[in-house]
Amino acid sequence: MALVWLIRHGESEANAGFPTDEQVNIKLTEKGHQQGKQVASFFSQQPALIVTSPFLRTKQTAQPTIDRFPSVPLAEWQVEEFNYLATARRKNTTLAERKPMAEEYWQRNDPFYVDGEGAESFAEMMSRVSSLQEQIRDLQDEFVAIFTHGMFMRAFLWSLIFNSVEATAKTMGEVHASLDFFNIPNGAILNLQTQNKNIWLGGVITSHLFDLTALNNAD
Numbered sequence: 017m018a019l020v021w022l023i024r025h026g027e028s029e030a031n032a033g034f035p036t037d038e039q040v041n042i043k044l045t046e047k048g049h050q051q052g053k054q055v056a057s058f059f060s061q062q063p064a065l066i067v068t069s070p071f072l073r074t075k076q077t078a079q080p081t082i083d084r085f086p087s088v089p090l091a092e093w094q095v096e097e098f099n100y101l102a103t104a105r106r107k108n109t110t111l112a113e114r115k116p117m118a119e120e121y122w123q124r125n126d127p128f129y130v131d132g133e134g135a136e137s138f139a140e141m142m143s144r145v146s147s148l149q150e151q152i153r154d155l156q157d158e159f160v161a162i163f164t165h166g167m168f169m170r171a172f173l174w175s176l177i178f179n180s181v182e183a184t185a186k187t188m189g190e191v192h193a194s195l196d197f198f199n200i201p202n203g204a205i206l207n208l209q210t211q212n213k214n215i216w217l218g219g220v221i222t223s224h225l226f227d228l229t230a231l232n233n234a235d
Contacts, residue, residue: 018155021063022172022206023163025077026051031202035108038134039099044076051203051225056080058205058224064158065089069096074163077203081161095148097165098141102132122192127183138191139183145172146181153213169206170198176217201225 026048030036044052055077062085068074070092082090100121106114121131127138145168152160174194175181200206203225207218 018210019159020208025073027202028073052077063161065160067162078163095164103134
């Protein structure tokens with residue numbers, strides 16, 4: 017039986033409402049760095065592998081865990097955030113400024129639509145979800161920590177609950193609806209187990225973030 021943690025990156029500059037450029041280069045805020053330390057302190061055993069996406073904010077979140085377990089191998093998997101807006105459209109925009117563009121994208125409900133250079137289609141994102149399922153199913157008896165992203169995690173969670181990685185207008189609408197339903201805060205951990213090629217869902221773990229919340233509320 018393998019144990020897998022899908023870990024959402026800490027608070028990023030985009031999450032905090034700052035203007036950002038290309039997805040790959042978005043940095044953590046100071047709070048995000050603190051959340052990365054909270055994640056690292058929560059490990060009760062050494063993982064066999066630490067995985068990040070190609071995006072900087074997952075690498076920064078993982079760094080305290082890497083520092084704690086320096087002998088653990090590192091890998092980069094295609095578990096980056098769903099990047100559905102063209103780079104030119106999102107350049108130097110805030111989350112609030114991107115909201116109308118996001119609504120326009122989801123209302124189109126075309127799983128094969130690509131917004132422009134630097135963007136991917138919903139179908140391409142679901143292909144990455146499918147690939148992650150296979151990578152997890154192929155794990156042996158080991159503990160793997162995967163630092164990834166909120167929207168991608170929720171699409172992955174939807175795929176397990178409904179046993180589907182299809183890219184249709186219907187599934188696109190359902191995944192979009194699930195984004196509000198599945199709450200996965202920055203720094204949260206989605207606990208998974210595998211057995212006989214099956215992936216079993218545990219809960220979303222946030223207890224390690226409580227101390228950080230208390231710290232931020234202190235004088």
